[in-house]
Amino acid sequence: MSSSSDTSSPVLDDSGTAARAGSPEPSEARSGLTQEQERIAAGVITRLAGPQARLRPDQETAVAALTRPGARALVVQATGWGKSAVYWAATALRRAAGAGPTLVVSPLLSLMADQVAAAERAGLVAVTVNSGNLDAWGEIEASIRADEVDVLLVSPERLANPGFGRRVLEGLRGRLGLLVVDEAHSVSDWGHDFRPDYRRVADTWRDLDPDCPVLATTATANARVTEDIARQLGPATLVLRGPLARSSLQLVVLPELDPLARYAWVIEHLRTLPGSGIVYALTVADAERLAEAVRRELPDVPVAAYTGRLTPQERARLEQDLRGNRVKALVATSALGMGFDKPDLGFVVHVGSPPSPVSYYQQVGRAGRGIDHALVALLPSRGDEGIWEHFATATLPDPEQVRAILSTLEAAAPEALSVVALEAQTGVRRGRVELLTKQLAVDGCVERVEGGWVRTDRPWEYDAAHYDGIVAVRRREADIMRDYIAGRDCLMALLQRSLDDPAAQPCGRCSVCLGRLPDGLSEQPAPDLVMRVGAQLRTRFHELEPRKMWPGAPFGRRGRIPAGEAAAPGRVLIHADAPEWRGYLQEFARDETSQVLLDHAVSVLADWKGSWETRPEVVVALDAEGHPRVTESLAEHLAAVGRLDRAGLTLAPNEATGESEAGGGAEAAMWARRLDVPEAEAQRLAGRQVLLVVDSTSTGWVVTVAASLLRSHGARGVLPLLIYRRP
Structure with a gap:
């Protein structure tokens, strides 16, 4: 912190660079820091951003508050305000006073890497324990025990790991210097990115050191989320909220485009977008399709798809490629958001609107942090609203699924069950099991131990009123996005108001304020480009991963599917809501076959044959969901x-084929009852490789059961x- 009275002295922002601010008040009046504390804090800030930084x-108000035992502070400020400067300075003060290390709970590995580097620039010793540095855990944990570490960064999921708790957290009991909860909107189930493991953070600090100061930070919390976080922190929480307008961002909304036209628009404009x-x-699926479309049409423009399917190492590599401008763009899902820092990011384009203005603000906030101008464009489509409805309920517990998990754990007691075992015994999909066990752990109804999960004695009740309220809030947020898309007000002001920012006012530079698109942007891509992109994408196919585990009750079998009954990896001709197949899906729904689909199937088999162990010898058609003419042709x-x-299966009629999220076992049992192989057909299957053609499914259970049946009747492979593949 500089002692200079120069009114243009730089201040620190979130990227660790200097920004300008007006003349401050005298330090004694504004902060409550002693001269020695001011000296220590100043040393941290100048090491981060140069001798004039302050x-x-x-x-300073936040830093001073955090020097007191038991302090609670919540900072809700725009990206670039400098939230990390607060906890680095507070860490240095706490360590100088003899306190233990700071524990920073961060959402992403990429954020941890950035934060470790920033802390080290500030003169602090920072380490992280995550899945990407497993080999270094022993050395890191030894240095923590020896009190040689100033900052420990972990994910919220790491806090729930029993081994980490035993080896590391127990050693910090009673001596935590500071707890930092970054991206704290994730603590609140009213927030746009609720993560159950974040709710365990409060339990962690109360258990380890209730007098430890706590700092929660976020750039995306409206009044309701802010109040919820403050309530969880405690009644004496200091809340610092600031204006959320971003003067560097030029917000633009285009007229509605169909999904394929949006791909073409990105391709048409990508070269000329800034930086x-x-x-x-x-x-x-959209991210992967669009990245491939760009690569095919613009082979000299480097892009890559960035999704949650990538390993942490792959994500980190792609983030570094973007930071180093080795790619023009990452085509990303929301997996790239919190924590990613590139001050000169020149543009953010959304191919499809997020369901919430809060999540949209969080994502566009990646751009323009250290530059004067960045373009933010939204390409909406009517089809987005179906995805919004899915997001509105996707993280809420299903009572039937919860009861299935709890009863299975009760029956297994005292044995712990892994997520894989719970999936096999309940029929609930693995991703849902992971989410629900975390939510139940927050409620204290289950506990994670070595080897899996166990049931506690705390009862569970479905709080219908609470969850109905969450859905209602999310649907109101969707209404705000409809207003944004329709351009009913200044776009920046609308986003600010959605975050309850009292400083909201027209920005004067968005497409609504200007009354037009900025120069260089067209409303529609060239029609011939749209057609070409569609034709190129229709040559793609997706792999169909075989299920490896039986679903359990009521199917009657659980555990791993024997190798002699399992399907081989398969292929999908049309995946989910692929825009390149939109017109052809209408034909499919009418049970009509197009030559384009027939030709596509032949090309898929031609590509597939390179990975066959044995060439197929017989074709079996299975009309699972009411498309007999398409399947047979x-x-x-x-x-x-x-x-x-050719060979065949028989399919018993008059039983619904609907699928239940709670009922993988029920669905598999239904297919086992309906499917049969006549004796005459079994003779055609004996010892032969089968190509099984199935019309449609979303879960894959019909494929799994049919493959097992065919193999049990003598097929060499399926x-x-x-x-x-339905969404």
Whole structure:
């Protein structure tokens, strides 16, 4: 902190660079820091950002508050305000006073890497324990025990790990210097990115050191989320909120485009967008499709898909490629958001609107942090609203699923069950098991121990009123996004008001304020480009990963599927809501076959044959969901082209084929009852490789059960070809 009275002295922002501020008040009046504390804090800030850097008055207020035992502070400030400067300075003060290390709970590995580097620039010894540095855990944990570490950064999920708790957290009991909860909106289930493990943070500090000062920070919390976080921190929480307008961002909304036209728009404009940036997509499939479309049409423009399917190491590599401008853009899902820092990020384009103005603000906040101008463009489509509805309820507990998990754990007591075992015994999908066990752990109904999860004696009740309220809030947020898309007000002011920012006012530079798109942006891409992109994407296919575990009750079998009954990895012709197949999906719904689909199937098999152990010898068609003509004509066409024999399954009628999220076991049992192999057909299968053509499914259980049945009747192997994988 500089002692200079120069009114243009720089202050520190979140990227560790200097920004300008007006003349501060005298330090004694504004902060409550002693001269020695001011000296220590100043040393941290100048090491971070140079000799003229200084804390803002409100940053000093937060730092001073955190020097007191038991202090609670919540900082809700725009990206770039300098929230990390607060906890680095507070850490230095706490350590100088003899306190233990700071524990920073961060959401992403990329954020941890950035924060470790920033802390070290500030003169602090910082370490992280995560899945990417497993080999270094022993050395890191020894240095923590020896009190040689100033800052420990972990994910909220790490706090729930029993081994980490035993080896590391127990050693910090009673001596934590400071707890920092970054991206703290995730603590609140009213927030846009609720993560159950974040709710365990409060239990952690109360258990380890209730007198430890706590700092929670976020750039994206409206009044309701702010109040919820403050309530969890305690009644004496200091809340510092500031204006959330971002003067460097030029917000633009285009007229509605169909999904394929949005891909073409990105391709048409990508070369001329400023600098490098992020193109957000709502789904993993969209991100992967769009990245491939760009690579095919613009082979000299480097892009990459960034999704939650990537390993932490792959994500970190791509983030570094974007920081170093080695890619023009990452085509990303929301997996790239919190924690990513590139001050000169030149643009953010959304191919599809997020369901919440708060999550949208959080994502566009990646751009323009250290530059004067960045372009933010939203390309909406009517189809986005179906995804919004899914997001509104996706993280809420299903009572039937919860009861299935709890009863299974009770029956297994005192044995702990892993997520894999719970999936197999309940039929609940693995991702849902992971989410629900974390939520139940927050409620104290289950506990994670070595080897898995166990039931506690705390009862569980479904709080319908609470969850109905969450859905209602999310639907109101969707209404705000409809207003944003329709351009009913200044775009920046609308985002500010959605975050309850009293300083909201027209920005004068967005597409609503200007009454037009900025120069260089077109409303519609060239029609021939749209057609070309669609044709190129229709040559793609997706792998169909075989299920490896039986679903348990009421199917009657659980555990790993024997190798002699399992399907081989398969192929999907049309995946989910692929925009390149939109018109053809309408034909499929009418049970009509197009030559384009037949030709696509042949090309998929031609590509697939390189990974076959044995060439298929017989084709079996299975109309699982009411498309008999499409399924049969495709099977006949492939049999003719490949000179393959035909065999069949029988399908018992008059039973619903609907699928239940809670009922993988119920669905598998239903297919086991409905499917059969006649004796005459079994003779055609004996010792032969089967190509199984199935019309449609979303879960894959029909493929799994049919493959097991065919193999039990003598088929050497089963290669599944799924025409349409429903979302």
